[in-house]
Amino acid sequence: MEAVIAVFAVLFLLCLGVGAYATVKAVGAAKRGVDRTIHQARRAVEDQTLRAKSFAQPGPAGELAQLRLGLRTSMRATQDALYAGATEDESLKESVALFERLSIHGRELDHELKRLESEPNRATLAERLPALAERTRRVTDSADALRWAAHDRARRFADDDLDVLSDQIGVEADALRHWTSTGNTGGTDGPGGAGGTGPGASRPDEGGLWPSPDEQAARPSSDRERDRGQARDADRGGDRPALTEPVRRPTYSWQKKPRPESTT
Numbered sequence: 001m002e003a004v005i006a007v008f009a010v011l012f013l014l015c016l017g018v019g020a021y022a023t024v025k026a027v028g029a030a031k032r033g034v035d036r037t038i039h040q041a042r043r044a045v046e047d048q049t050l051r052a053k054s055f056a057q058p059g060p061a062g063e064l065a066q067l068r069l070g071l072r073t074s075m076r077a078t079q080d081a082l083y084a085g086a087t088e089d090e091s092l093k094e095s096v097a098l099f100e101r102l103s104i105h106g107r108e109l110d111h112e113l114k115r116l117e118s119e120p121n122r123a124t125l126a127e128r129l130p131a132l133a134e135r136t137r138r139v140t141d142s143a144d145a146l147r148w149a150a151h152d153r154a155r156r157f158a159d160d161d162l163d164v165l166s167d168q169i170g171v172e173a174d175a176l177r178h179w180t181s182t183g184n185t186g187g188t189d190g191p192g193g194a195g196g197t198g199p200g201a202s203r204p205d206e207g208g209l210w211p212s213p214d215e216q217a218a219r220p221s222s223d224r225e226r227d228r229g230q231a232r233d234a235d236r237g238g239d240r241p242a243l244t245e246p247v248r249r250p251t252y253s254w255q256k257k258p259r260p261e262s263t264t
Contacts, residue, residue, distance in 0.1 A: 047073075050066075054069060059126075064113055064117060067113055067136045068113045070136065071110055071140060077143075078147040079103070081151065085150050085153075092150060095149070102146075106139050109136060112132070113132065
Protein backbone atom coordinates (compact mmCIF):
# COMPACT_ATOMS: atom_id res chain seq x y z
CA MET A 1 0.00 0.00 0.00
CA GLU A 2 2.79 2.40 0.84
CA ALA A 3 4.51 1.57 -2.47
CA VAL A 4 1.35 2.49 -4.41
CA ILE A 5 1.06 5.79 -2.54
CA ALA A 6 4.73 6.55 -3.30
CA VAL A 7 4.22 5.82 -7.00
CA PHE A 8 1.19 8.10 -7.16
CA ALA A 9 3.12 10.83 -5.34
CA VAL A 10 5.98 10.60 -7.81
CA LEU A 11 3.57 10.75 -10.78
CA PHE A 12 1.85 13.76 -9.24
CA LEU A 13 5.16 15.55 -8.81
CA LEU A 14 6.14 14.73 -12.40
CA CYS A 15 2.86 16.13 -13.66
CA LEU A 16 3.38 19.29 -11.65
CA GLY A 17 6.91 19.66 -13.03
CA VAL A 18 5.83 19.15 -16.63
CA GLY A 19 2.93 21.58 -16.18
CA ALA A 20 5.19 24.22 -14.65
CA TYR A 21 7.73 23.83 -17.47
CA ALA A 22 5.04 24.08 -20.15
CA THR A 23 3.59 27.16 -18.41
CA VAL A 24 6.97 28.87 -18.29
CA LYS A 25 7.62 28.10 -21.96
CA ALA A 26 4.19 29.36 -22.97
CA VAL A 27 4.60 32.56 -20.95
CA GLY A 28 8.06 33.11 -22.45
CA ALA A 29 6.78 32.59 -25.99
CA ALA A 30 3.86 34.94 -25.35
CA LYS A 31 6.21 37.53 -23.88
CA ARG A 32 8.55 37.28 -26.87
CA GLY A 33 5.61 37.62 -29.20
CA VAL A 34 4.36 40.70 -27.40
CA ASP A 35 7.84 42.23 -27.35
CA ARG A 36 8.27 41.53 -31.04
CA THR A 37 4.93 43.11 -31.82
CA ILE A 38 5.72 46.17 -29.73
CA HIS A 39 9.15 46.50 -31.36
CA GLN A 40 7.66 46.25 -34.85
CA ALA A 41 4.99 48.82 -33.98
CA ARG A 42 7.57 51.17 -32.45
CA ARG A 43 9.80 50.77 -35.50
CA ALA A 44 6.94 51.46 -37.89
CA VAL A 45 5.97 54.58 -35.96
CA GLU A 46 9.56 55.81 -35.91
CA ASP A 47 9.95 55.22 -39.65
CA GLN A 48 6.78 57.16 -40.37
CA THR A 49 8.00 59.98 -38.13
CA LEU A 50 11.35 60.14 -39.94
CA ARG A 51 9.60 60.13 -43.31
CA ALA A 52 7.38 62.99 -42.19
CA LYS A 53 10.39 64.98 -40.87
CA SER A 54 12.33 64.47 -44.10
CA PHE A 55 9.49 66.12 -46.03
CA ALA A 56 8.29 68.66 -43.47
CA GLN A 57 11.54 70.02 -42.01
CA PRO A 58 13.85 71.81 -44.42
CA GLY A 59 17.58 72.23 -43.90
CA PRO A 60 19.93 70.02 -41.86
CA ALA A 61 17.12 68.54 -39.73
CA GLY A 62 15.31 67.17 -42.78
CA GLU A 63 18.56 65.82 -44.25
CA LEU A 64 19.36 64.14 -40.93
CA ALA A 65 15.98 62.42 -40.86
CA GLN A 66 16.46 61.31 -44.45
CA LEU A 67 19.87 59.81 -43.62
CA ARG A 68 18.41 57.83 -40.72
CA LEU A 69 15.51 56.58 -42.81
CA GLY A 70 17.77 55.43 -45.65
CA LEU A 71 20.16 53.72 -43.22
CA ARG A 72 17.41 51.84 -41.38
CA THR A 73 15.67 50.78 -44.59
CA SER A 74 18.85 49.43 -46.20
CA MET A 75 20.01 47.55 -43.10
CA ARG A 76 16.59 46.01 -42.49
CA ALA A 77 16.20 44.85 -46.11
CA THR A 78 19.68 43.31 -46.11
CA GLN A 79 19.05 41.54 -42.82
CA ASP A 80 15.81 40.00 -44.09
CA ALA A 81 17.41 38.88 -47.38
CA LEU A 82 20.47 37.29 -45.78
CA TYR A 83 18.64 35.55 -42.94
CA ALA A 84 16.01 34.18 -45.30
CA GLY A 85 18.63 32.93 -47.78
CA ALA A 86 20.91 31.41 -45.12
CA THR A 87 18.24 28.83 -44.27
CA GLU A 88 18.52 27.38 -47.80
CA ASP A 89 22.10 28.27 -48.80
CA GLU A 90 24.93 27.42 -46.43
CA SER A 91 27.30 29.70 -48.36
CA LEU A 92 25.52 32.77 -46.99
CA LYS A 93 26.65 32.03 -43.44
CA GLU A 94 29.84 34.03 -43.99
CA SER A 95 27.81 36.88 -45.48
CA VAL A 96 25.60 36.86 -42.39
CA ALA A 97 28.71 37.10 -40.19
CA LEU A 98 29.97 40.08 -42.20
CA PHE A 99 26.58 41.73 -41.93
CA GLU A 100 26.61 41.31 -38.15
CA ARG A 101 29.89 43.20 -38.04
CA LEU A 102 28.43 45.86 -40.31
CA SER A 103 25.35 46.10 -38.12
CA ILE A 104 27.52 47.26 -35.21
CA HIS A 105 28.65 50.27 -37.24
CA GLY A 106 25.11 50.83 -38.47
CA ARG A 107 23.63 50.88 -34.96
CA GLU A 108 26.33 53.27 -33.72
CA LEU A 109 25.66 55.58 -36.66
CA ASP A 110 21.90 55.45 -36.10
CA HIS A 111 22.32 56.34 -32.43
CA GLU A 112 24.58 59.25 -33.33
CA LEU A 113 22.12 60.55 -35.91
CA LYS A 114 19.30 60.20 -33.41
CA ARG A 115 21.23 62.26 -30.79
CA LEU A 116 21.87 64.98 -33.33
CA GLU A 117 18.13 65.36 -33.97
CA SER A 118 17.86 67.26 -30.68
CA GLU A 119 20.94 69.41 -31.35
CA PRO A 120 19.93 73.05 -30.94
CA ASN A 121 22.96 74.46 -32.73
CA ARG A 122 22.03 74.20 -36.40
CA ALA A 123 25.39 75.54 -37.51
CA THR A 124 27.26 72.72 -35.80
CA LEU A 125 24.79 70.24 -37.25
CA ALA A 126 25.31 71.65 -40.76
CA GLU A 127 29.08 71.43 -40.29
CA ARG A 128 29.02 67.76 -39.27
CA LEU A 129 26.38 66.68 -41.76
CA PRO A 130 28.72 66.00 -44.76
CA ALA A 131 30.87 63.60 -42.73
CA LEU A 132 27.76 61.84 -41.40
CA ALA A 133 26.35 61.57 -44.92
CA GLU A 134 29.60 60.03 -46.21
CA ARG A 135 29.66 57.54 -43.33
CA THR A 136 26.03 56.64 -43.93
CA ARG A 137 26.69 56.16 -47.63
CA ARG A 138 29.56 53.74 -46.93
CA VAL A 139 27.42 51.64 -44.57
CA THR A 140 24.42 51.55 -46.91
CA ASP A 141 26.59 50.74 -49.94
CA SER A 142 28.12 47.79 -48.10
CA ALA A 143 24.68 46.56 -47.02
CA ASP A 144 23.30 46.97 -50.52
CA ALA A 145 26.25 45.03 -51.98
CA LEU A 146 25.58 42.09 -49.68
CA ARG A 147 21.86 42.16 -50.38
CA TRP A 148 22.16 42.32 -54.17
CA ALA A 149 24.83 39.61 -54.16
CA ALA A 150 22.45 37.35 -52.26
CA HIS A 151 19.66 38.18 -54.72
CA ASP A 152 21.91 37.50 -57.73
CA ARG A 153 23.02 34.19 -56.24
CA ALA A 154 19.44 33.08 -55.65
CA ARG A 155 18.42 34.15 -59.15
CA ARG A 156 21.41 32.32 -60.66
CA PHE A 157 20.44 29.12 -58.89
CA ALA A 158 16.87 29.55 -60.08
CA ASP A 159 18.03 30.10 -63.69
CA ASP A 160 20.27 27.03 -63.60
CA ASP A 161 17.46 24.92 -62.20
CA LEU A 162 15.12 26.28 -64.88
CA ASP A 163 17.64 25.44 -67.64
CA VAL A 164 18.01 21.87 -66.40
CA LEU A 165 14.24 21.52 -66.08
CA SER A 166 13.72 22.89 -69.61
CA ASP A 167 16.22 20.39 -71.03
CA GLN A 168 14.52 17.51 -69.23
CA ILE A 169 11.11 18.64 -70.47
CA GLY A 170 12.48 18.86 -74.03
CA VAL A 171 13.83 15.31 -73.84
CA GLU A 172 10.53 14.06 -72.44
CA ALA A 173 8.57 15.86 -75.16
CA ASP A 174 10.76 14.28 -77.87
CA ALA A 175 10.26 10.88 -76.27
CA LEU A 176 6.49 11.36 -76.30
CA ARG A 177 6.66 12.25 -80.03
CA HIS A 178 8.81 9.21 -80.89
CA TRP A 179 6.76 8.41 -84.00
CA THR A 180 7.88 11.64 -85.71
CA SER A 181 11.58 10.76 -85.56
CA THR A 182 11.35 7.24 -87.04
CA GLY A 183 11.57 7.01 -90.86
CA ASN A 184 10.19 4.44 -93.30
CA THR A 185 12.91 1.85 -92.92
CA GLY A 186 10.99 -0.90 -94.68
CA GLY A 187 10.11 -1.06 -98.34
CA THR A 188 10.63 -2.86 -101.60
CA ASP A 189 13.42 -2.52 -104.03
CA GLY A 190 12.99 0.09 -106.68
CA PRO A 191 12.85 -0.51 -110.43
CA GLY A 192 15.89 -2.27 -111.67
CA GLY A 193 17.05 -3.12 -108.14
CA ALA A 194 17.54 -6.48 -106.58
CA GLY A 195 14.41 -8.48 -107.09
CA GLY A 196 12.87 -5.66 -109.16
CA THR A 197 10.90 -6.08 -112.34
CA GLY A 198 11.82 -2.81 -114.04
CA PRO A 199 12.66 -2.35 -117.67
CA GLY A 200 16.30 -3.24 -117.14
CA ALA A 201 15.60 -6.44 -115.23
CA SER A 202 16.09 -9.66 -117.14
CA ARG A 203 13.61 -12.47 -116.75
CA PRO A 204 15.36 -15.70 -115.79
CA ASP A 205 14.84 -18.77 -117.83
CA GLU A 206 14.19 -20.76 -114.64
CA GLY A 207 15.69 -23.93 -115.94
CA GLY A 208 13.93 -24.08 -119.34
CA LEU A 209 10.42 -23.38 -118.09
CA TRP A 210 9.91 -20.69 -120.71
CA PRO A 211 9.34 -22.25 -124.18
CA SER A 212 11.35 -21.13 -127.12
CA PRO A 213 9.71 -19.33 -130.09
CA ASP A 214 9.74 -22.56 -132.13
CA GLU A 215 8.03 -24.46 -129.35
CA GLN A 216 5.44 -21.73 -128.99
CA ALA A 217 4.67 -21.87 -132.70
CA ALA A 218 4.34 -25.65 -132.52
CA ARG A 219 1.86 -25.57 -129.66
CA PRO A 220 -1.89 -25.34 -130.26
CA SER A 221 -3.55 -21.94 -130.33
CA SER A 222 -5.51 -22.70 -127.17
CA ASP A 223 -2.28 -23.40 -125.27
CA ARG A 224 -0.70 -20.20 -126.59
CA GLU A 225 -3.69 -18.14 -125.47
CA ARG A 226 -3.48 -19.73 -122.04
CA ASP A 227 0.24 -18.92 -121.80
CA ARG A 228 -0.39 -15.32 -122.79
CA GLY A 229 -3.06 -15.04 -120.13
CA GLN A 230 -0.72 -16.47 -117.51
CA ALA A 231 2.03 -14.08 -118.62
CA ARG A 232 -0.31 -11.09 -118.28
CA ASP A 233 -1.37 -12.29 -114.85
CA ALA A 234 2.28 -12.67 -113.84
CA ASP A 235 3.07 -9.13 -115.06
CA ARG A 236 0.15 -7.69 -113.14
CA GLY A 237 0.46 -9.66 -109.95
CA GLY A 238 4.08 -10.71 -109.85
CA ASP A 239 4.50 -13.95 -107.99
CA ARG A 240 1.11 -13.71 -106.32
CA PRO A 241 -1.03 -16.80 -106.87
CA ALA A 242 -4.16 -16.36 -108.95
CA LEU A 243 -7.43 -16.21 -107.12
CA THR A 244 -9.14 -18.47 -109.68
CA GLU A 245 -7.84 -21.17 -111.96
CA PRO A 246 -7.44 -20.09 -115.58
CA VAL A 247 -10.29 -21.15 -117.87
CA ARG A 248 -9.15 -23.80 -120.30
CA ARG A 249 -10.73 -23.51 -123.70
CA PRO A 250 -12.29 -26.72 -125.03
CA THR A 251 -10.72 -28.48 -128.00
CA TYR A 252 -12.73 -30.05 -130.81
CA SER A 253 -12.05 -33.02 -133.04
CA TRP A 254 -12.32 -31.02 -136.28
CA GLN A 255 -9.53 -28.64 -135.33
CA LYS A 256 -6.31 -29.36 -137.17
CA LYS A 257 -3.12 -29.47 -135.23
CA PRO A 258 -0.20 -27.70 -136.82
CA ARG A 259 2.34 -30.06 -138.28
CA PRO A 260 5.88 -29.67 -137.01
CA GLU A 261 8.35 -28.26 -139.42
CA SER A 262 10.70 -30.70 -141.00
CA THR A 263 14.32 -30.41 -140.06
CA THR A 264 15.51 -32.10 -143.21
